[in-house]
Amino acid sequence: MSTKIIPVAPFDFVVFGATGDLSERKLIPALYHRLQVGQIVHSKEAPCRIIGASRSKMSRKAFQDFARKAIQEHVAPEDIEDETVKTFLSLLDYISIDATTDAGWQELKEMIGETPEDEARIRLFYLAVGPTVFPPIVDRLASFGLNSSNSRLVIEKPIGRDLESAQQLNDTVGDAFGEHQVFRIDHYLGKETVQNLMALRFANIMYEPVWNNAHIDHVQITVAETLGVGTRGNYYDKAGAMRDMVQNHLLQLLCLTAMEPPARFDANAVRDEKLKVLRALTPIGTDEVKHLTVRGQYRAGATDGEAVPAYLDVIDAEESNTETFVALKAEVSNWRWSGVPFYLRTGKRLATKVSEIVVQFKPMGHNIFGRVDDDLEANKLVIRLQPNEGVKQYLMIKDPGPGGMRFREVPLDMSFADSFDVRNPDAYERLIMDVVRGDQTLFMRRDEVEQAWKWVDPIIDAWEETNQTAVSYSAGSSGPPKSFEMITRDGRSWNAIDGNS
Ligand code: BG6
Numbered sequence: 001m002s003t004k005i006i007p008v009a010p011f012d013f014v015v016f017g018a019t020g021d022l023s024e025r026k027l028i029p030a031l032y033h034r035l036q037v038g039q040i041v042h043s044k045e046a047p048c049r050i051i052g053a054s055r056s057k058m059s060r061k062a063f064q065d066f067a068r069k070a071i072q073e074h075v076a077p078e079d080i081e082d083e084t085v086k087t088f089l090s091l092l093d094y095i096s097i098d099a100t101t102d103a104g105w106q107e108l109k110e111m112i113g114e115t116p117e118d119e120a121r122i123r124l125f126y127l128a129v130g131p132t133v134f135p136p137i138v139d140r141l142a143s144f145g146l147n148s149s150n151s152r153l154v155i156e157k158p159i160g161r162d163l164e165s166a167q168q169l170n171d172t173v174g175d176a177f178g179e180h181q182v183f184r185i186d187h188y189l190g191k192e193t194v195q196n197l198m199a200l201r202f203a204n205i206m207y208e209p210v211w212n213n214a215h216i217d218h219v220q221i222t223v224a225e226t227l228g229v230g231t232r233g234n235y236y237d238k239a240g241a242m243r244d245m246v247q248n249h250l251l252q253l254l255c256l257t258a259m260e261p262p263a264r265f266d267a268n269a270v271r272d273e274k275l276k277v278l279r280a281l282t283p284i285g286t287d288e289v290k291h292l293t294v295r296g297q298y299r300a301g302a303t304d305g306e307a308v309p310a311y312l313d314v315i316d317a318e319e320s321n322t323e324t325f326v327a328l329k330a331e332v333s334n335w336r337w338s339g340v341p342f343y344l345r346t347g348k349r350l351a352t353k354v355s356e357i358v359v360q361f362k363p364m365g366h367n368i369f370g371r372v373d374d375d376l377e378a379n380k381l382v383i384r385l386q387p388n389e390g391v392k393q394y395l396m397i398k399d400p401g402p403g404g405m406r407f408r409e410v411p412l413d414m415s416f417a418d419s420f421d422v423r424n425p426d427a428y429e430r431l432i433m434d435v436v437r438g439d440q441t442l443f444m445r446r447d448e449v450e451q452a453w454k455w456v457d458p459i460i461d462a463w464e465e466t467n468q469t470a471v472s473y474s475a476g477s478s479g480p481p482k483s484f485e486m487i488t489r490d491g492r493s494w495n496a497i498d499g500n501s
Pocket of ligand 1: 225
């Protein structure tokens, strides 16, 4: 099976931080792929332009060389076509600009063009830079009149480090751009299987009737990584897994799992429903935090068959209480979910890289095969985000052959790689095209981001107040033993992080 490509309108894409890591690893390859499949259409009459902006002095040719290298290194060899690379490089331009002074801004304005036709073109300003320079860039986009009605601003997390700083940032952005022009990226929402979660729930009749506390025992959301903090120690040590992963990616996954069906699949209808879930999360304060959350920090060990140093050695510090692992038990206090725990867990340097949502159904109310009672496992739905994207519905079937009714748990397995003869696009490909189309469905609205901080801030405060330390776990393990105690206390167990579920 293959997929249909719908071309987008021509656009100007200005990327601040053009020579940075995000641009190199994600944005340039994503734009290249979309050109290759014909979703970006470039012609003399309707040109598309990609303008790299950053502080370094660099010629257009040098930026083209940078982009060529990015494509060679981050696009699979079978997708590199000389003609497409040539066309792609011809779309590129470069401008040296200083985010914190006016240097280069008039030149950028002239490059983009100032005629009414230029103003009417779709413009994307992608801030692939650290959050401290968001405000000066946004201010200058406004003061140089670059925030025309067809302009879109794309920002990446972290959107603040708590509610107050998120509000400040959102205010700055809101002074220059309308909310309908602001695209806050959570790249998890661009992952194919995350969107498939919505397809599964709302394009099939089977699940919605049982998607509630009468039939679901609990939900697990795991985002396990084998990577450590790498070269991001500076940022990470001030953030920790709670701010880096839970506040955004994990809560967004929880929202999509728990939200009510929106009336229509449009941006505000979907985001309204997600916001209601965030508002329904039971607060976790100083009294509950010890039982409902676990913080961990990795010590030395081995991942992917290689010895790796402890977090403290990576950040070169004698001590730090920053968590590289979080497990927590969340409750969505509403009619549908009351009594159904959502267990969330994320960590660096774990045994395998796996992101998945496990929906564990309740056991059968009555077992007509009485004598083999122990054989009947409750049904389980596993939505695998990465790797091996797909959906597995675990069912009980009869063991083949004579010998009475014996049962076996077997997955109905829908692997995307096996079902579709297409490359699984990176999240950024989908998200950038959505920005061009002006579709905000997969982007976080201001109130969602702030509501997520309203739930997360008290947990972080409670950790401080109760001196809850990050307990150590060995790199390459499945996380601290305490995270297992947290769930076994409830008579449940984590789905194994072994990549096989
Ligand atoms: C980022 C976090 O948002 O997501 C990183 O800042 C993390 O710390 C990354 O490694 C994980 O993304 P993915 O797509 O590799 O699961």
